[in-house]
Amino acid sequence: MNRGIHIGMAERELETPVLVVDIDAMERNLARMMETLADSGLNLRPHLKTAKSPALAWKMIDAGAIGVCCAKLSEAEVMANAGIGDILLTSEVAGAGKFERLVALARRLPGFKAVVDSEHAIDGIAALAVQQGVTVNLLIEIDVNTGRSGVTSAADALRLANHIRDTAGVQLVGLHGYAGHAQIRPAEDREVLNPEAMEVLKEAVDVLEEHNHELTYLSGGGTGSSAIDAEAGVLNEVQAGSFLLMDTAYRDAGAPFENALSCLTTVISRPNETRAVCDAGQKTLSRDGGTPEVTGRSGVTYLRGSDEHGNLEVDPAALEAPLNVGDVVRVLPSHVCTTVNLHDVMVGVRDGIVEAIWPIEARGHVW
Amino acid sequence: MNRGIHIGMAERELETPVLVVDIDAMERNLARMMETLADSGLNLRPHLKTAKSPALAWKMIDAGAIGVCCAKLSEAEVMANAGIGDILLTSEVAGAGKFERLVALARRLPGFKAVVDSEHAIDGIAALAVQQGVTVNLLIEIDVNTGRSGVTSAADALRLANHIRDTAGVQLVGLHGYAGHAQIRPAEDREVLNPEAMEVLKEAVDVLEEHNHELTYLSGGGTGSSAIDAEAGVLNEVQAGSFLLMDTAYRDAGAPFENALSCLTTVISRPNETRAVCDAGQKTLSRDGGTPEVTGRSGVTYLRGSDEHGNLEVDPAALEAPLNVGDVVRVLPSHVCTTVNLHDVMVGVRDGIVEAIWPIEARGHVW
Numbered sequence: 001m002n003r004g005i006h007i008g009m010a011e012r013e014l015e016t017p018v019l020v021v022d023i024d025a026m027e028r029n030l031a032r033m034m035e036t037l038a039d040s041g042l043n044l045r046p047h048l049k050t051a052k053s054p055a056l057a058w059k060m061i062d063a064g065a066i067g068v069c070c071a072k073l074s075e076a077e078v079m080a081n082a083g084i085g086d087i088l089l090t091s092e093v094a095g096a097g098k099f100e101r102l103v104a105l106a107r108r109l110p111g112f113k114a115v116v117d118s119e120h121a122i123d124g125i126a127a128l129a130v131q132q133g134v135t136v137n138l139l140i141e142i143d144v145n146t147g148r149s150g151v152t153s154a155a156d157a158l159r160l161a162n163h164i165r166d167t168a169g170v171q172l173v174g175l176h177g178y179a180g181h182a183q184i185r186p187a188e189d190r191e192v193l194n195p196e197a198m199e200v201l202k203e204a205v206d207v208l209e210e211h212n213h214e215l216t217y218l219s220g221g222g223t224g225s226s227a228i229d230a231e232a233g234v235l236n237e238v239q240a241g242s243f244l245l246m247d248t249a250y251r252d253a254g255a256p257f258e259n260a261l262s263c264l265t266t267v268i269s270r271p272n273e274t275r276a277v278c279d280a281g282q283k284t285l286s287r288d289g290g291t292p293e294v295t296g297r298s299g300v301t302y303l304r305g306s307d308e309h310g311n312l313e314v315d316p317a318a319l320e321a322p323l324n325v326g327d328v329v330r331v332l333p334s335h336v337c338t339t340v341n342l343h344d345v346m347v348g349v350r351d352g353i354v355e356a357i358w359p360i361e362a363r364g365h366v367w
Numbered sequence: 368m369n370r371g372i373h374i375g376m377a378e379r380e381l382e383t384p385v386l387v388v389d390i391d392a393m394e395r396n397l398a399r400m401m402e403t404l405a406d407s408g409l410n411l412r413p414h415l416k417t418a419k420s421p422a423l424a425w426k427m428i429d430a431g432a433i434g435v436c437c438a439k440l441s442e443a444e445v446m447a448n449a450g451i452g453d454i455l456l457t458s459e460v461a462g463a464g465k466f467e468r469l470v471a472l473a474r475r476l477p478g479f480k481a482v483v484d485s486e487h488a489i490d491g492i493a494a495l496a497v498q499q500g501v502t503v504n505l506l507i508e509i510d511v512n513t514g515r516s517g518v519t520s521a522a523d524a525l526r527l528a529n530h531i532r533d534t535a536g537v538q539l540v541g542l543h544g545y546a547g548h549a550q551i552r553p554a555e556d557r558e559v560l561n562p563e564a565m566e567v568l569k570e571a572v573d574v575l576e577e578h579n580h581e582l583t584y585l586s587g588g589g590t591g592s593s594a595i596d597a598e599a600g601v602l603n604e605v606q607a608g609s610f611l612l613m614d615t616a617y618r619d620a621g622a623p624f625e626n627a628l629s630c631l632t633t634v635i636s637r638p639n640e641t642r643a644v645c646d647a648g649q650k651t652l653s654r655d656g657g658t659p660e661v662t663g664r665s666g667v668t669y670l671r672g673s674d675e676h677g678n679l680e681v682d683p684a685a686l687e688a689p690l691n692v693g694d695v696v697r698v699l700p701s702h703v704c705t706t707v708n709l710h711d712v713m714v715g716v717r718d719g720i721v722e723a724i725w726p727i728e729a730r731g732h733v734w
Binding site: 004094120271287307 | 371382383416438439459460461464465484485487488491508510514515516517518547633634635636637638639644646649650654655673674675676691692693695704705708709711731732
């Protein structure tokens with residue numbers, strides 16, 4: 001058990017490996033996003049699959065976010081328990097237990113909304129909702145060329161919308177069209193893929209509105225597309241999540257936010273001149289988004305994470321100071337979502353001093 | 368919160384995604400390993416970075432394992448709290464907090480042992496040990512061509528061994544030489560790489576014994592090499608961990624154990640004829656060891672995990688029955704260690720009935 005973290009301690013005294021958040025950088029990221037969206041006339045509905053922390057969710061709501069997105073029921077339950085009322089569940093669910101939990105959330109939170117893309121889910125949710133005397137708010141998910149979930153045509157969207165209208169216990173409140181394939185990409189790709197994605201969403205909007213379906217929430221967008229999400233004139237809210245803490249994949253794709261999140265790790269082995277091993281492997285720093293990156297120290301490269309070992313390459317000629325066993329190295333995650341998911345807490349630091357300890361309360365709930 | 372798991376329920380009623388263990392297969396894996404090692408005259412010291420569960424650790428000890436390995440202090444602390452006394456910590460540690468926790472474990476458990484590969488760690492541990500009136504058991508880690516941690520020559524090993532002999536508060540009890548590079552490989556590679564690795568370890572053993580260092584524990588080996596770990600005549604204990612639950616990477620490398628671990632996941636979206644999405648993405652099934660694999664259902668392939676979505680490819684012609692939203696599909700993990708680390712519990716099943724619920728108590732402790 002790490003017993004050492006407390007407010008007011010020096011960052012350099014933290015036991016490693018540990019995720020630290022540069023609070024100043026995080027606050028600048030949030031201010032920048034709020035400004036961008038205000039200029040565009042879009043709302044922010046941050047996706048909490050990234051930070052998984054009610055404390056950070058509240059920071060974004062306090063800054064003007066109209067609500068939040070959650071990727072799964074367990075996340076939504078954590079956020080509901082933390083007093084957050086306007087939650088959009090962005091993944092479909094299926095199975096009796098899941099429908100029950102979803103309807104239970106709808107009973108607790110009038111602002112709860114969930115995406116659907118099948119009659120199966122609509123009927124499963126509606127049957128329980130009627131029993132319990134609640135009406136569940138639904139958004140139909142449109143596959144905007146991402147090739148994952150969501151209906152694949154405006155005709156399918158209309159079929160589901162009509163089905164929802166004909167079904168007691170559920171009501172259609174909007175469409176969900178997340179262009180996941182168009183986020184972590186170079187600007188030139190994003191500028192082509194996002195408008196194309198919004199075309200697909202627009203077609204569904206048009207067809208549904210022709211048939212008198214009222215669409216209050218047109219939800220999509222993300223960190224990568226946030227600067228251009230307004231251009232197509234379709235969305236009214238943006239689901240960005242990574243912008244707050246950031247990672248190297250989004251930085252390399254040109255997202256205009258700072259790397260606020262890093263991992264401190266200690267050198268535990270220095271077998272020879274060109275090699276070192278640190279205590280942050282792939283159970284600490286995910287590598288699905290690329291290789292994590294040493295920062296603030298020349299001559300040291302993060303090569304590859306074993307389960308619990310981080311393998312570092314050392315260029316002796318480029319070292320400014322010797323790299324010794326016991327030294328602490330700072331590493332930027334390549335993918336913030338899967339990295340945060342591995343940790344129990346993030347530590348908020350300002351001017352080298354621990355100012356906040358944020359439990360990652362919604363991690364560890366697979367369901 | 369998933370409220371549904373209880374002993375005696377049917378496996379098919381489990382809420383997904385959930386890790387299930389075929390208890391019969393697991394027991395056969397354990398019996399097979401014990402037999403193999405008994406024939407070889409080697410002890411089993413299973414590595415708990417895989418199962419991370421005290422309950423499964425005790426199953427292996429009850430079957431004859433002489434002790435366990437842990438990858439980090441937090442794992443060792445969990446196992447010590449569960450009453451396990453003979454623990455080998457297989458990663459080096461550094462930093463004042465870590466040395467303190469390591470010496471605290473040594474005070475609690477006379478059978479505690481830790482690997483070192485630097486004077487820095489030896490001195491840090493020894494200083495505290497002397498203060499606290501305890502002698503800490505150390506194994507020197509030898510890099511047996513893995514290219515990670517460990518000293519890289521017998522001369523370095525001797526230097527450290529002599530240093531330990533000259534230092535109060537620590538004593539040398541053995542060598543640690545884990546051939547990590549020679550485990551998940553085709554048999555023809557393993558049969559070359561393992562003997563080469565054992566040659567390196569043997570050289571260190573010989574040099575240290577010439578200098579009258581007594582080496583009680585010669586620890587290494589793993590699931591991939593377990594059948595040939597005895598051949599070189601160097602090791603006296605094997606650190607296999609994955610054999611108990613298994614994954615597709617080890618299966619594909621020809622490890623003679625059954626895939627006892629699988630993940631049940633529900634189809635949540637069925638956008639078109641050839642695509643489906645399930646509720647097990649890469650926060651549920653790691654993909655660092657390759658792509659997880661659908662089993663028991665023809666015509667359905669696990670393509671790729673997004674964060675929370677598992678993307679399935681469907682071959683309509685090969686489907687034996689329609690694949691519908693709400694259907695449960697079984698998936699084999701590609702890498703057991705990083706997959707188990709994502710979950711709170713494993714559910715033990717026999718004959719379709721839940722027989723045990725094993726909390727993965729040592730996950731979620733990054734430190």
